[in-house]
Amino acid sequence: MNILEIQAGDSLLECVCNVIHAAHEAEYRRSGLKINTSSITSEVLERQLDEHHGICVAAVEDHNIVGTLSMMDECSDHWYLKGLEAGIIKYVAVVPETQQKGVASALLGHAKGRFSSGHPRGVLTVSTDERNKSALHLYRKNGFIPIDVTRGRKAQSCAVRLAYWPQGNPHSHVRIRLWLMRRRALCAVKSIIGY
Numbered sequence: 152m153n154i155l156e157i158q159a160g161d162s163l164l165e166c167v168c169n170v171i172h173a174a175h176e177a178e179y180r181r182s183g184l185k186i187n188t189s190s191i192t193s194e195v196l197e198r199q200l201d202e203h204h205g206i207c208v209a210a211v212e213d214h215n216i217v218g219t220l221s222m223m224d225e226c227s228d229h230w231y232l233k234g235l236e237a238g239i240i241k242y243v244a245v246v247p248e249t250q251q252k253g254v255a256s257a258l259l260g261h262a263k264g265r266f267s268s269g270h271p272r273g274v275l276t277v278s279t280d281e282r283n284k285s286a287l288h289l290y291r292k293n294g295f296i297p298i299d300v301t302r303g304r305k306a307q308s309c310a311v312r313l314a315y316w317p318q319g320n321p322h323s324h325v326r327i328r329l330w331l332m333r334r335r336a337l338c339a340v341k342s343i344i345g346y
């Protein structure tokens with residue numbers, strides 16, 4: 152398996168989008184978790200990569216893209232990102248036939264290495280639906296720790312944000328725990344009142 156970096160403008164972004172759609176459809180069939188990826192087209196991905204200085208990383212096997220993720224700059228004023236150069240990982244997906252073979256871990260390893268060399272004092276984050284157990288397990292296994300929980304207006308469930316610091320977590324575990332407890336309580340209240 153080779154790891155390839157794809158920039159905005161590359162025609163391979165079309166194949167990348169096909170991998171994202173196939174992986175999420177398979178997840179829906181397997182676990183019932185529906186994450187709508189129809190809005191992720193090569194044009195949308197290209198625009199995001201362009202606007203946020205991003206790169207797309209692909210795993211290639213036998214001349215086929217079997218897995219992908221995208222990494223871009225992030226601007227946010229969350230306390231746990233403030234003052235740090237922040238990057239965000241999006242669209243992590245591996246084709247169903249190649250899952251459970253370490254492809255996503257290899258992609259995350261590449262992204263972490265790339266980010267760490269450019270932003271050693273930065274923070275790299277990734278978000279996932281709290282019901283997506285395979286993704287949560289994958290991120291934790293690869294050194295990301297849960298740092299926030301949010302519930303969007305009318306969202307069916309919460310999104311968990313996880314963070315990776317190349318030089319280690321600069322925040323106290325107690326502060327993160329208390330923050331997560333508060334945020335989980337807020338999510339619970341929002342779900343009760345149907346917000």
Ligand SMILES: CC(C)(COP(=O)(O)OP(=O)(O)OC[C@H]1O[C@@H](n2cnc3c(N)ncnc32)[C@H](O)[C@@H]1OP(=O)(O)O)[C@@H](O)C(=O)NCCC(=O)NCCS
Binds near residue numbers: 175243257284286288
């Ligand atoms: C999540 C996903 C990217 C993982 O890709 P992958 O190449 O299979 O991941 P890896 O092989 O590197 O690692 C998988 C790990 O997750 C575990 N895992 C896989 N499915 C799991 C599940 N349903 N529940 C719990 N753990 C699971 C594996 O056991 C393995 O951990 P281990 O090495 O400790 O055994 C892939 O399942 C996928 O494309 N899912 C659909 C799209 C998606 O949900 N993307 C994330 C959006 S945020």
